[in-house]
Amino acid sequence: MARKTMLKAASRLALALVAAPVAMPLAAQSTEPETNDDAKQEWTKSEEWQAAAAKALQTVDQMEDTERVVVTRGYRAIPFPGSIPEEAIPGAGYIPGIERLGIPPLHETDGPLGVTYIAGLRNDFATPFPSSVSQGASFDPALIERMGEIIGSEARAKGFDILLAGGANLTRDPRNGRTFEYFSEDPLLTGKLTGASVRGIQSNDIISTVKHFALNGQETGRRFIDVQIGRDAARESDLLAFEIALEIGEPGAVMCAYNKVNGQNACANEYLLTDVLRDSWGYPGFVMSDWGAVPSLQAALAGLDQQSAASLDNEVYFQDQLLARAEADQIWDERLDAMNRRILTSVYRFGLDEVPADPGGEIDYDSHADFAQEVATAGMVLLRNEGDIPPLSEPPKRILVVGGYADAGVLSGAGSSQAHGEGGPAIIRPYGDIGPYSRVLTQQYHRSSPLKALRARYPDARIDFRDGRYVSDAVALAQVADLVVVFATQWMSEGFDLPDLSLPDGQDALIAAVSAANPRTVVVLETGGPIVMPWLDDTAAVLQAWYPGIRGGQAIADVLSGDAYPGGRLPLSFPRSTQDLPRPDVPGALELGLDFTGSEPSPGYELVADYDVEGADIGYRWLARNELDSLFPFGFGLNYTEFSFDEFALEGVRASVRVTNTGERPGAAVPQLYLLSRNGQPMRRLVGFAKTELPAGEARTLDFDLDRRLLADNRDGYWIMPEGDYEIGLGTDAETIVARKNVRLPARRWRNGG
Numbered sequence: 001m002a003r004k005t006m007l008k009a010a011s012r013l014a015l016a017l018v019a020a021p022v023a024m025p026l027a028a029q030s031t032e033p034e035t036n037d038d039a040k041q042e043w044t045k046s047e048e049w050q051a052a053a054a055k056a057l058q059t060v061d062q063m064e065d066t067e068r069v070v071v072t073r074g075y076r077a078i079p080f081p082g083s084i085p086e087e088a089i090p091g092a093g094y095i096p097g098i099e100r101l102g103i104p105p106l107h108e109t110d111g112p113l114g115v116t117y118i119a120g121l122r123n124d125f126a127t128p129f130p131s132s133v134s135q136g137a138s139f140d141p142a143l144i145e146r147m148g149e150i151i152g153s154e155a156r157a158k159g160f161d162i163l164l165a166g167g168a169n170l171t172r173d174p175r176n177g178r179t180f181e182y183f184s185e186d187p188l189l190t191g192k193l194t195g196a197s198v199r200g201i202q203s204n205d206i207i208s209t210v211k212h213f214a215l216n217g218q219e220t221g222r223r224f225i226d227v228q229i230g231r232d233a234a235r236e237s238d239l240l241a242f243e244i245a246l247e248i249g250e251p252g253a254v255m256c257a258y259n260k261v262n263g264q265n266a267c268a269n270e271y272l273l274t275d276v277l278r279d280s281w282g283y284p285g286f287v288m289s290d291w292g293a294v295p296s297l298q299a300a301l302a303g304l305d306q307q308s309a310a311s312l313d314n315e316v317y318f319q320d321q322l323l324a325r326a327e328a329d330q331i332w333d334e335r336l337d338a339m340n341r342r343i344l345t346s347v348y349r350f351g352l353d354e355v356p357a358d359p360g361g362e363i364d365y366d367s368h369a370d371f372a373q374e375v376a377t378a379g380m381v382l383l384r385n386e387g388d389i390p391p392l393s394e395p396p397k398r399i400l401v402v403g404g405y406a407d408a409g410v411l412s413g414a415g416s417s418q419a420h421g422e423g424g425p426a427i428i429r430p431y432g433d434i435g436p437y438s439r440v441l442t443q444q445y446h447r448s449s450p451l452k453a454l455r456a457r458y459p460d461a462r463i464d465f466r467d468g469r470y471v472s473d474a475v476a477l478a479q480v481a482d483l484v485v486v487f488a489t490q491w492m493s494e495g496f497d498l499p500d501l502s503l504p505d506g507q508d509a510l511i512a513a514v515s516a517a518n519p520r521t522v523v524v525l526e527t528g529g530p531i532v533m534p535w536l537d538d539t540a541a542v543l544q545a546w547y548p549g550i551r552g553g554q555a556i557a558d559v560l561s562g563d564a565y566p567g568g569r570l571p572l573s574f575p576r577s578t579q580d581l582p583r584p585d586v587p588g589a590l591e592l593g594l595d596f597t598g599s600e601p602s603p604g605y606e607l608v609a610d611y612d613v614e615g616a617d618i619g620y621r622w623l624a625r626n627e628l629d630s631l632f633p634f635g636f637g638l639n640y641t642e643f644s645f646d647e648f649a650l651e652g653v654r655a656s657v658r659v660t661n662t663g664e665r666p667g668a669a670v671p672q673l674y675l676l677s678r679n680g681q682p683m684r685r686l687v688g689f690a691k692t693e694l695p696a697g698e699a700r701t702l703d704f705d706l707d708r709r710l711l712a713d714n715r716d717g718y719w720i721m722p723e724g725d726y727e728i729g730l731g732t733d734a735e736t737i738v739a740r741k742n743v744r745l746p747a748r749r750w751r752n753g754g
């Protein structure tokens with residue numbers, strides 16, 4: 001039986017859920033239309049989305065009863081433990097189609113760094129890109145968009161329709177085990193890069209998510225931790241990153257998070273899923289749950305559209321139970337229609353119903369790996385360079401390479417984002433016995449050996465390697481080498497956090513001993529995030545290479561030799577100690593243990609993270625607010641050349657600056673604009689940035705549009721800028737301001753857009 005639409009009632013319901021508008025302060029001029037629909041993000045009103053929504057409406061109209069709960073329920077597509085639907089491609093998830101209505105089945109895969117391969121179950125590989133934090137260090141949305149295009153094209157060629165990518169969470173705590181999977185601690189940088197990667201991915205007739213919505217700040221107790229934060233502060237920080245990512249990327253799907261936010265599970269959180277995402281921003285696509293993140297059927301009314309991998313939850317809510325409620329109750333009936341409409345709107349918007357079932361197509365892994373190498377060098381951050389040892393202008397005669405399995409490859413981060421290059425990992429180091437996950441959660445090294453790359457670069461040099469297990473042996477060889485390169489690793493994974501910011505496995509002692517034995521010691525860091533460096537003053541140079549992906553070894557050798565330059569700036573602060581973080585201990589660490597999060601809390605145990613401590617002042621903003629110096633600040637990175645900045649101009653919210661490469665080598669400059677004070681009140685907020693690659697001697701003028709949202713405060717969903725003096729600093733990092741300008745700006749109050 002075809003069903004009548006109840007659109008009018010549904011939109012009445014949506015309107016009823018909108019928070020009442022707040023009274024407008026006298027001094028502020030509203031510059032945006034007042035109705036909810038007009039205030040929504042511009043892209044949500046585009047012809048493409050409207051046409052897709054209209055088509056979805058027609059399909060939903062024709063649905064038979066049982067067809068109404070087909071696309072709302074997802075299946076796992078990893079066959080352990082248990083089996084998966086026959087038609088599913090092994091991957092993250094699968095949603096059956098409805099042939100009669102031309103609705104295609106949806107195959108889902110992770111992830112943000114390349115199509116994942118799920119413990120070798122599919123007999124293929126992909127191009128693993130550098131970690132997201134390394135991409136964050138590129139400060140280069142155009143580069144990350146091109147990367148998205150490549151990852152999306154590989155996913156499409158492998159038959160996937162949805163890529164689970166676009167991690168837009170902010171790094172509130174660098175010990176978070178997923179720090180490597182997120183771009184940065186800053187909402188503007190994260191929003192722009194997430195949006196760019198999603199746009200690239202979706203250029204391939206494929207949907208990308210943005211995830212994990214929202215405030216998914218740590219892994220310890222991730223399924224039950226309650227993150228507490230005032231709404232305004234959330235809007236100015238984590239939600240702002242999503243807001244920007246959405247308007248740039250137009251993602252087909254949003255994945256809600258495991259954690260609770262202010263007492264409600266993120267996947268059943270009416271404020272997040274309905275008030276903010278739908279009613280305030282106007283998001284027309286669908287919300288899928290994270291895997292095993294749905295607490296109850298009620299999540300549907302809060303705004304969740306699809307229960308992913310439903311067998312992972314306590315019950316399969318979004319199938320028979322949902323249909324039964326819809327048949328008995330009009331509100332649920334309307335909501336079920338809306339859920340179907342939203343899912344199908346995204347399916348049609350990206351033409352998934354028109355893609356051939358087996359698109360095939362050759363994947364050019366070589367050229368993709370070349371590009372992965374470009375991304376890696378663009379994200380490498382030179383933290384220290386005393387005596388200009390890199391770039392190695394004089395080929396060294398005798399080099400000692402120590403540690404980090406540099407003879408075999410480069411480290412990668414683990415969890416659902418783990419991708420594999422051809423041939424699989426070079427080295428697999430087990431985590432331990434964690435049941436069925438033991439085979440996926442391992443320390444894996446991509447086949448790109450820095451040692452081999454250095455040997456290829458310097459065929460006439462003697463290059464020894466020591467794994468670093470015996471400090472005395474490494475020290476003895478360091479004493480007779482012209483140059484020592486120590487590789488230091490810090491492994492991170494989804495599923496657990498780090499206890500502190502030290503290098504594990506005694507590496508600090510190894511670096512200290514080797515650099516004491518040879519002052520020409522260069523440390524290459526393959527870490528997921530910041531670390532502390534007790535040995536720093538004794539080293540000649542430190543290069544932050546992060547987890548550099550499938551060509552990481554070559555990228556490191558290129559940067560050390562000077563064939564390439566380190567293009568990156570820190571996308572997160574390196575604090576001097578965990579004492580300088582808003583929470584010196586990871587919430588729950590002592591009670592739960594920093595272990596793989598399979599464990600459930602003991603009855604009655606409630607885990608709360610108080611994010612109101614820092615509110616929107618994350619990372620460098622927190623350090624500035626507390627007048628704390630970092631070890632290395634947000635935005636910092638050295639060059640092999642020099643840059644000068646002049647002609648800094650500011651008019652309204654438009655700024656420009658001329659950058660000149662005054663040194664002798666090419667390099668990348670990343671001028672950053674910070675709001676330093678507003679009507680005399682000190683603050684530190686990134687309001688604009690740009691990156692330019694310049695050959696020696698060349699100059700370029702860069703233009704910036706300051707994002708007004710970073711000049712404003714959020715009050716009940718409205719951005720509010722007071723009239724007055726705004727002091728804008730031109731910085732080479734968050735702590736180094738090289739020029740300042742003041743501008744007088746009028747009061748302004750609005751809902752969406754920067």
Ligand code: BGC
Pocket residue numbers: 092110164211290291416
């Ligand atoms: C992760 C998601 C991932 C999903 C599917 C979850 O555990 O949090 O990021 O996309 O699994 O693999």
